[in-house]
Amino acid sequence: MRRFQVAMPKSVPGAVAASGDDFDETKFLAGGTDLLAEIKDHTQFPDVLVNLKSIPGLKEIKVSDSGVEIGALVTLSELASHKEIKRSWPALVEAIGHAASPQIRNVGTVGGNLCQRVRCWYYRHDEYPCLKKGGQICYAQQGENEYHSVFGNRICAAPHPSSTAPVLIAYGAQVEIHGPEGARTIDLEDFFHSPEDDVTQENILTSKEVVTKITLDRANTSKHSAYCEARERDAFDWSLCGATVNLQMDGDSVKRARVVLSAIAPTPVRRKDLEKVLVESGVGSGALEKIAKLSIRGARPLEQNEYKLTLVKAMLKRAILKAVKG
Amino acid sequence: MSNTTTLTLRINDEDVTVAFPTHHTLLEVLREECRLTGTKHGCELGECGTCTVLVDGKPMLSCLVLAAEMDGHEIRTVEGMMIGNTLHPLQQAFADLGAAQCGYCTPGILMAAEALLEANPDPTREQIQEALAGNLCRCTGYIKILEAVEWAAATQRGEDTPPAKESIYGSPHAATKGE
C-alpha cells in the first residue's frame, strides 16, 4: 500500500483543522474497510489519513422520546444489534444483515457506509482513467455493464453501493455535517449528488467536511416498513437492486408513503411518483401493477443489464407486500 | 505524525513491542514483524476472509485494519488457539473430519468459528452459515466445514455425539425423501 501518515485528532473541530484542501491531501478514516481497499487499488492517494476513531463521542447511539441519534462511527454490527433500532426501524436491520460480511460489519461504520465510493470495476481498476478519476470517458457505457445503473446513467453508470442509505432515506433520516464554518444538518436525501452535479464525488462533502451523526425521528417510522434486495449469491454479495418502502397505514389505506430504490442509479432514488400512487390507489393488486409499470419509466438499460428492470418491479412489489404485512 | 509507529501489541495473551511502517496493515505486521504467518494473505480487499483475526473477541479482517490502531486492543490469531499442547476442539474437528483441503482458508474460518462458539455454544446450522458468510473456501464445498463446527460445538458442550456425515452420505432430508 502507498505510504501515508495518520493524524489522531481528539475533537471534531480538530479533525476539520487537520483536513486538507483536497482529497489527495487528506482523507477521513473511519473503519477503513473501503478507504484502505481504495488506497491499495490506487484510486485514492492521500498523504494523511485523519482518523475519526480517535474522537470521543462519535460512537454513541442516543435514544430519546422523539427518536434516535446515531454517531457516525457506530459500526454496522452495533447498529443492527441495538434493541431500539430493531424495535422501531426494522428495515434498517434487514438491510445491514445483507450488507458485506460479519467481519466487515464489525469494523465498517454507518458514516463510512454512506460515504463509501462506488464499486464499478472500471473505477476500481487503476488502468482505467474513467470520468470519476478525472478521465474522459465512462468505460461502462460500452463495456462490461452487467451490474451498472439503469437510471440516471448517461454520464457515469456506477450505481451507489450503500445498503443503509436507501433505508435511512425512507425513514426520513437527517445527517449532521461539520466543516470549517461549523455544523449544519440536512436531509440525507439531499446528501447524495448525481454525476450531473459532480461526477468525481457521490456526495456533497468537501475534503474538510465530516459526517458526525445521523438522526431518525420516530414520527417518520412505521411497522409497515420493509427493505428487499436481489443478489446473485445468497450470502456476502452486493445488491443488484433494492427497494425500501415505508408506509403509514390506516386500515387498508395508505396515509403517507416513502419509496426508495437502490443499486440501480448513481444515487439512492426516492420515487415520489410511486409514493403518490400508493396514497391515491392503495396497495391492492391493481395499484401494485400500476406501480410496477410506472417504476421503470425513464429507465435506460445498458447492453447487459436490462434484467435489472424486472428486478426493480419485483423488489418493489415484494417490499410493498412485506411492508403492508408489518 | 510519523512514517514509523512503535507499539506494544497484545497478541495471544503476550505483549510484543514492534516498530513498523505506519501505513502497514495488521496482517502485514503480524506476518512480517511478528512472524505469525498462520494468518493468511488472500485478496487483501475484504473479499475472502482468510486474514480474519479476533480483535477484542470480534472477527475482523486484518488486511483492512491498520496495526497502528491496535493500541490497547486484544488480538488473537490462529497461533493462540491451542490449549497447551492440545488442539482446540475446532482444530481437532477440522483435522478429524477433513474440513481442510489446501488449508488456505482454514485459519480465518477457525477464528470466525471460535468467535461464534464463544458467543453461542449451541449454534444452528443457519447461524454457523451466517457467521462464516465472509469466509470463502475454494476446496471443500463447505459442508465438511459446517459439520466440523457443529461437532466441535458438541464436543465443547461435553456431548459425546458422532459427527454428522452429510458430506459423505448426503443430507438426512434427502435420504428420507429417497425411501
Ligand SMILES: Cc1cc2nc3c(=O)[nH]c(=O)nc-3n(C[C@H](O)[C@H](O)[C@H](O)COP(=O)(O)OP(=O)(O)OC[C@H]3O[C@@H](n4cnc5c(N)ncnc54)[C@H](O)[C@@H]3O)c2cc1C
Ligand atoms: C467485500 C465487501 C462487500 C461489501 N458489501 C456491501 C454491501 O452489500 N452493502 C453495503 O452497503 N456495503 C457493502 N460493503 C461496503 C462496506 O459496508 C463499507 O466499506 C463500510 O460501510 C465503510 O465504512 P468504513 O467505516 O469502513 O469506512 P471507510 O473505509 O473508513 O471510509 C469510506 C469513505 O468514507 C469517508 N468517510 C468515512 N466516514 C466519514 C465521515 N464520518 N465523514 C466524512 N467522510 C467519511 C472516507 O474518507 C472514505 O472515503 C462491502 C465491502 C466489502 C469490502
Ligand code: FES
Ligand atoms: S485477505 Fe483479507 S479478506 Fe481477503
Ligand code: FES
Ligand atoms: S481448504 Fe482450500 S480454500 Fe478452503
